[in-house]
Amino acid sequence: MTQASLFAGLSAFPLTPANASGKVETDALQTLVARGVAAGVDSICVMGSTGIYAYLTRAERRRAIDAAVSVAGSTPILAGIGALRSDEAIALARDAQEAGARGLLLAPMSYTPLTQDEVFEHFQSVASATNLPLCIYNNPSTTHFQFSLPLLRRLADIPTIVALKNPEPAQGSIAEELALLRTNLAAPFTLGYSGDWCAARALLAGADSWFSVVAGLFPVPALAMARAAQAGETDRVMQIDAQFAPLWALFKDFASLRVIYAAANLLALTDAQPPRPILPVPQEHTARLKAAIAPLVDWTAPWKTA
Amino acid sequence: MTQASLFAGLSAFPLTPANASGKVETDALQTLVARGVAAGVDSICVMGSTGIYAYLTRAERRRAIDAAVSVAGSTPILAGIGALRSDEAIALARDAQEAGARGLLLAPMSYTPLTQDEVFEHFQSVASATNLPLCIYNNPSTTHFQFSLPLLRRLADIPTIVALKNPEPAQGSIAEELALLRTNLAAPFTLGYSGDWCAARALLAGADSWFSVVAGLFPVPALAMARAAQAGETDRVMQIDAQFAPLWALFKDFASLRVIYAAANLLALTDAQPPRPILPVPQEHTARLKAAIAPLVDWTAPWKTA
Numbered sequence: 001m002t003q004a005s006l007f008a009g010l011s012a013f014p015l016t017p018a019n020a021s022g023k024v025e026t027d028a029l030q031t032l033v034a035r036g037v038a039a040g041v042d043s044i045c046v047m048g049s050t051g052i053y054a055y056l057t058r059a060e061r062r063r064a065i066d067a068a069v070s071v072a073g074s075t076p077i078l079a080g081i082g083a084l085r086s087d088e089a090i091a092l093a094r095d096a097q098e099a100g101a102r103g104l105l106l107a108p109m110s111y112t113p114l115t116q117d118e119v120f121e122h123f124q125s126v127a128s129a130t131n132l133p134l135c136i137y138n139n140p141s142t143t144h145f146q147f148s149l150p151l152l153r154r155l156a157d158i159p160t161i162v163a164l165k166n167p168e169p170a171q172g173s174i175a176e177e178l179a180l181l182r183t184n185l186a187a188p189f190t191l192g193y194s195g196d197w198c199a200a201r202a203l204l205a206g207a208d209s210w211f212s213v214v215a216g217l218f219p220v221p222a223l224a225m226a227r228a229a230q231a232g233e234t235d236r237v238m239q240i241d242a243q244f245a246p247l248w249a250l251f252k253d254f255a256s257l258r259v260i261y262a263a264a265n266l267l268a269l270t271d272a273q274p275p276r277p278i279l280p281v282p283q284e285h286t287a288r289l290k291a292a293i294a295p296l297v298d299w300t301a302p303w304k305t306a
Numbered sequence: 307m308t309q310a311s312l313f314a315g316l317s318a319f320p321l322t323p324a325n326a327s328g329k330v331e332t333d334a335l336q337t338l339v340a341r342g343v344a345a346g347v348d349s350i351c352v353m354g355s356t357g358i359y360a361y362l363t364r365a366e367r368r369r370a371i372d373a374a375v376s377v378a379g380s381t382p383i384l385a386g387i388g389a390l391r392s393d394e395a396i397a398l399a400r401d402a403q404e405a406g407a408r409g410l411l412l413a414p415m416s417y418t419p420l421t422q423d424e425v426f427e428h429f430q431s432v433a434s435a436t437n438l439p440l441c442i443y444n445n446p447s448t449t450h451f452q453f454s455l456p457l458l459r460r461l462a463d464i465p466t467i468v469a470l471k472n473p474e475p476a477q478g479s480i481a482e483e484l485a486l487l488r489t490n491l492a493a494p495f496t497l498g499y500s501g502d503w504c505a506a507r508a509l510l511a512g513a514d515s516w517f518s519v520v521a522g523l524f525p526v527p528a529l530a531m532a533r534a535a536q537a538g539e540t541d542r543v544m545q546i547d548a549q550f551a552p553l554w555a556l557f558k559d560f561a562s563l564r565v566i567y568a569a570a571n572l573l574a575l576t577d578a579q580p581p582r583p584i585l586p587v588p589q590e591h592t593a594r595l596k597a598a599i600a601p602l603v604d605w606t607a608p609w610k611t612a
Contacts, residue, residue: 021393054417055391085361086582087327111360111415111448112563112584122583142417144450257418276392277428278418 003133006076006103007163007190008208009042010226014216015260016051016064017272024060026067028270032216033068037075039219042209044072045105047080048194049142050213050257054082054109055275058092065099076102082109082137086122090129097130104130105165107137108145116151127160135163139194149184156185163190165211168198175205196256197248200241203229213256214244217264218296243299246292254281262286263293309439312382312409313469313496314514315348316532320522321566322357322370323578330366332373334576338522339374343381345525348515350378351411353386354500355448356519356563360388360415361581364398371405382408388415388443392428396435403436410436411471413443414451422457433466441469445500455490462491469496471517474504481511502562503554506547509535519562520553523570524602549605552598560587568592569599 014036017028029046036044046068047053047061056064061079068077079101081092093104106126108119127134136155138147147155155161164185169177174193181191192209193202199210203226215222221240228236250259261274262281266289273280281289320342323334335352342350352374353359353367362370367385374383385407387398399410412432414425433440442461444453453461461467470491475483480499487497498515499508505516509532516535521528527546534542556565567580568587572595579586587595 022391049418084581085328108583109417112355112561112580113447114583115585118583118585121585125582141419255418274418275390276431277414277420277424279421279424279427 003160003162005188005190006043006133007078007135007192009230010215010223011043011045011078011192011209011211012036012041012215012219012222013045013048013050013211013213015257015264015272016047016056017264017270018052018056018060018275019272020276022056022060022275024056024064024067025270025272026063028272029064029067030071031269034071036215036219037072039223041075041215041219041223043076043078043103044068045078045080045211048105048137048211048213049107049139050216050260051080052275053080058088058095061092062095062099065096065101069100078103078105078135080105080107080137081126082107084109084111086125089122089126093126093129093132097132101132104132104134105137106134107139108143110143110145114145116148119145119147120151120154123155123161124158127158131160133162134160135165135190136161137165139167141167149180152181153184156189162188163192163209165192165194165209168193168195173205174198174202174207178206196244197251200225200229200237204234204237213260214247217260217267217269218293218299221296221299243295246288247296250285250289250292254285259289262289266290266293267297309466309468311494311496312349312439313384313441313498315536316521316529317349317351317384317498317515317517318342318347318521318525318528319351319354319356319517319519321563321570321578322353322362323570323576324358324362324366324581325578326582328362328366328581330362330370330373331576331578332369334578335370335373336377337575340377342521342525343378345529347381347521347525347529349382349384349409350374351384351386351517354411354443354517354519355386355413355445356522356566357386358581359386364394364401367398368401368405371402371407375406384409384411384441386411386413386443387432388413390415390417392431395428395432399432399435399438403438407438410438410440411443412440413445414449416449416451420451422454425451425453426457426460429461429467430464433464437466439468440466441471441496442467443471445473447473455486458487459490462495468494469498469515471498471500471515474499474501479511480504480508480513484512502550503557506531506535506543510540510543519566520550523566523573523575524599524605527602527605549601553602556591556595556598560591565595568595572596572599573603
């Protein structure tokens, strides 16, 4: 496996179950990781945005990686190492390497708005702190930072920076964006998408990866869609995507983080709630949520008896 | 002094000098606080945005408040207690009270975008954790949260929430905004502005307070402007504001945080830099910065020999 291909295919992003004080519930996390491993996802990334990296202490983040690695077998564990301070992100990168993570995911988390040069130096210092491959986590809705194309080119020249996780483009098609990025970022460089509702389009347009929140909870149907896309089975992709559609609608209404916690609660996989101030999906939407996950639960029926 | 009037007048927001690891340099902080006290500012708020609250640990934030309180005499020390987690903000509020802070400043810091209800519950839980008066810190450029008018009305009904710190309005005049807010928020409620470049306009329009970054470093001319405004001396206000104008231009070009660190370095008050990834103002702008602060330094000449 090349460094870049570590981030290719379906990467599952489970939530990180934690109690109200931010202590990670490692048993519940391991259950989620084991579901992904058994389904055969290509990698599992702990502490993405849904994995509440921004809300956990360094010690708890280390505990979460340790717990995930211990049940992952040969499935690569990736770890989100975003932090407001560069020294903290560097420490988190080293922790992740020590804990056995195989790759890093770095978002340009900000409070004071950052310049392009500041984000370059931040990524350079963090990417140089370990020899693990690193994926740029581009998520302006949470980081409020916009990567320019020149910045991406500079970052892609850093040896350990090998992948980009993009959101659905605000303008233009995913195919157009991929063509632009492939022209500008020297191969091998893995280009993938998050925002589960655009995954079918992204994969069919030739994206290398789907960085998936839903695969953190429903890895079997997510993997079925990813594999159908990799095989070029457009009709099959669209059929599976249609089964996810009611969930995508909920993601757009309440944000995927709130919805996936509520779904995990309904499946009795954890009773963890999002960290306050983030509130759960209001109770009156439970029937809608149950209906949205019903086809996915049936699909993963083997897990119900596991 | 009523609870609301605690936040009235000129509130100085010093930077928090800290080393590259985020350890607060309490001697340098005390020098900055003592300058404000000697000048006679109405309050001093440690750990505003320029006071890098978002980049310091709970322990360092406590050290900073302790240090400030110990040199503040009768000048009220206010403390920023923003945090991504509600339980953390509550702990910070209690720490601030224990350390002798007289009021709290709370920004709706976010990573996952927050709803109006989430911010209400966040503020309610934090405002209920102590009996200190609390000022709502509205700063969408860093928090990425927009307070609706209904939310402000709900918050103003919470007994300990007594003030609002607003940025320059994106649309309309400050006078129009103040009129709207005074109609909607039951008196006594203190309405003040940050964004130093709009301070003259805000004060002349009848704002109760100027929450001032520049007063954290140059309290004497800032206080002169505030007192002239309170006395209705429009010409004098505009004369003083004109002396600040080159600094306001730098604030707009590089953000006030970067500029005020560079100015403090030039004054040899601290050699602390902004926390990485935030970079200093590039060296090539030093001459411009020196020229901008020259009239303010002369104004504060007594301090140069202190």
